Amino acid sequence: MRLFVALDLPVDIRETLALMRGSMPGVQWVPAQNHHITLRFIGEITDRHRLEEIDLALSRLAWKPFDLSLAQADIREGLNADSLLIGVERTPQLETLQSQVESVLRRAGCPPAKRRFQPAVTLGHFSSSQRADAIQWVQRHNLFRSKPMSVEHVTLFESLRSLGEHVYIPRAEYAWQPEMPLIPEEE
Incomplete structure (x- = not known):
């Protein structure tokens, strides 16, 4: 089971992002139902006991609800393909929540994250030979x-591959818990 922890997007924001589909030729657009903000990629989990530890760890998250906005277009260069992104406004609350997710997953036995946290929503993938077009796309959508x-x-998501596309299935949601004290970052 290939897992990641993310913020699921409301339907209206997904619909707004879906309007950008087709705004650059040659892009493999991510289906709107897959739009999310990854907080932590976990990877392949085959041990049921480890899965239970991850579930328990995530159930212990505690934070106060906060507002978040998506802002600005960007490009992320990759090994096999580049990506069109919409960024996420970084806030102290988002950073704290992501740090908390990282901490509880490490305590559950997950290795440290391999990448630095860069919150964004991936809209599509394109060939590196199209970077000039992608730069123009970013300029058109940067506001x-x-x-x-x-x-x-x-949300804890499972990533499945079906007919050449990824399908993200929500496996569990962990809501803020006002009765729980905030977990200190370092124990």
């Missing part, structure tokens, strides 16, 4: 800003 969304839960 994009979504309405604020409330962050009240995180």
Whole structure:
């Protein structure tokens, strides 16, 4: 089971992002139902006991709801393909939540994250030979800003490959818990 922890996007924000589909030829667009903000990629988990530890760890997250907005277009260069992105406004609350996710997953036995946290929504993938077109796409969409969304839960997703596409299936949601004290970052 290939897992990651993310913020699922509200339907109206997904629909707004879906309007950008087709705005650059040659892009393999991510289906709107797959739009999310990854907090932590976990990877392949085959041990049921480890899965239970991850579930228990994520159930212990505690934070106060906060608002978050998507803002600005960007490009991320990759090994096999580059990606079109919409960035996420970085806030102290988002950084704290992501740090908390990282900490509880490490305590559950997951190795440290391999990448630095760079919150964004991936809209599509394109060939590196199209970078000039992608730069123009970023310039056309750089003033994009979504309405604020409330962050009240995180979701554990499973990533499946079906007919050449990834399908992300929510496996569990972990809601903020006002009765729980905030977990200190370092124990």
